Amino acid sequence: MGGAFLAAALLARLGSRIELPTIPLFILAGILLGPHTPGIVLVSDPHELEMLSALGLVLLLFYLGLEFHLDDLKAGGRKMALAGGAYLALNVGAGLGFGFALGWGTSEALVLAGVLGISSSAIVTKILVDLGRIGNPETKPILGIIVVEDIFLALYLAALQPILSGADSLSAALADGGKAFGFLLLLALAARFGKKVIGRLINTKDDELLVISFLGTAVFMAGVSEWFGVADAIGAFMVGLMLGSTTSGDRIRTLVHPLRDAFGAIFFFAFGLSINPGDLPKVLWPVLAAVALTLTMNIVAGLVAARIYHFGSGPAANVATTLVARGEFALILATMAAGAALDARLAPFIAGYVLILAVLGPLAAAKSHWLARVLPGGGRGGGDGGGGDDGGPSGDDTSDGDLTLAKASGA
Known part of the structure; x- marks a missing residue:
């Protein structure tokens, strides 16, 4: 584990010299030092880091919940539902059509609908933090889309499980x-x-006790969420949502930073361990076609979200590029598909698709101002799209700007 931390840190330090985002570098460290590539093997079995990886995902989404204020959700719920519904309709629909076009089978097409349709909450969160965009106006629809995706995810997995297991019980x-x-x-x-009751229960002047309290609550509720058939990450997100509005919210945001960063790095490192580059050539063309389709659908979804929120081209580009990454959920589906003995090409396809978008997503988000220039209104001051490290607004006509998220202190 120490080697994993050091390898991730070394690659990230080297990458920072040429301004590369940390996410693809953490993933690359996992690939290079895992069991599927020649040379040094730090971790021969990816499952050895499974619990630490899960903790990284929980902490990333817990932090996201801390920054997502209930007032924002309450005031902008209708627009969030519209933006999230549009995103799912475009991407899940395109994924289902792509799956049928490949001709690998109906069950495979249903799996691919989820793989192509759902963004990586962990990578999206890390992008927003790394680029200093937590406080940007367009971050609200991005987080809203993630929430809608997670709700859809719970229902989708519940419906998919009996199909993959061969069960025909609709009632179940x-x-x-x-x-x-x-x-x-x-x-x-x-x-x-x-939140008042929860705030009184969690509140303490001792930082040590506060860390143990919020960490235990987040991890415990993540486990309970899994028992109810909801992704563990969304349980942690909801705990963050509760605690972020309490009197201890600001202190928790400060105290969780080092935990989030350390275990988040292990999450992406473990993600890299699961990828076997040798399986990728045989599904290269379907993977490239799926990547092109996802990029196109995300640009359309970004424009739709910008239209709903009255944003310019800059925020539209930020929405499109930030949400393009695919990750942990796609790997869960790959595991389910392998257990159901579906088409053998499905697992390497998912691995290649996720790897490309996990690397491309952060790079595209960092250079989103390039996309903003070619989107409608890009030549008329529609926003630079970069989001900037100052966390300020990146577009025009932000009529919902008064509903911005909490300050990203320390982000």
């Missing part, structure tokens, strides 16, 4: 989906009406 699928939705609703009500 509906029961699982209802259980997941009911748990999400319960968490949302607790976040909305129970």
Whole structure:
């Protein structure tokens, strides 16, 4: 584990000299030092880091919840639902059509719909933090789309599981989906009406006790969420949503930073361990076609979100490029597909697709101002799209600017 931390840190330091984002470098460290490439093998079995990797994902989404204010969700819920629904319709629909076009089978097409349709919450969060965009106006629709995706994810997995297992019980699928939705609703009500009670329970002047309290709560609720059929990350997100509005919220945001960064690095390193570059050539052309399709759909989704929120070309480019990365959820689907004995080409396809977009996503987000120049309105001062490290607005006509997120202190 020490070698994994050091290798990730060394590559990230080298990459920072040429202004490369850290995410693809952490992933590259995992690939180079994993069991699928020649040379030094630090970790022969990716499952050895499974718990640490899960903790990294939980902390990334917990931090995201801390920065996402309930007032923003309440005031902008309709627009978030519209933007998230449009994103899912475009990307999941395109993924389903692509899956049928490949001709690998109906179950495979249903898996590919989720693979191509759902963004990586972990990578999106890291991009927003690294680029200093947490406080940007367009970050609100980005986070809203992630929330809508996670709700869809719970229902999608509940419906997909009986299909992959060969079960034909629609009632069982509906029961699982209802259980997941009911748990999400319960968490949302607790976040909305129970923050005073939760605030009193969590509050303490001792930083050590506060760290143990919020970390234990986030991890515990992540585990409970999995038991209810909801992604563990969304449980951690909801805990962050609750605690971010309490009197201890600012201190928690400060104290969680080193934990988030350290275990987030391990999450991406472990992600790299699972990728076997030798499997990629046989599915190269389908992977490249899927990447091109995803890039196109994300640009369209960015323009739709900008239209809903009355943003210019800069924020539209930020939305399109920030959400393009695919990651942890696609790998979960790859594991499910392997267990269901689906087409053998599916696993290497997912690995190649995720690897390219996990690397391309942060790079594209950092250079989103290039895309902003060619989008409608890009030549008329529609925003630079860069988002800037100052975290300020990056577009024009931000009518919802008064609903910005919390200050990204230390981000």
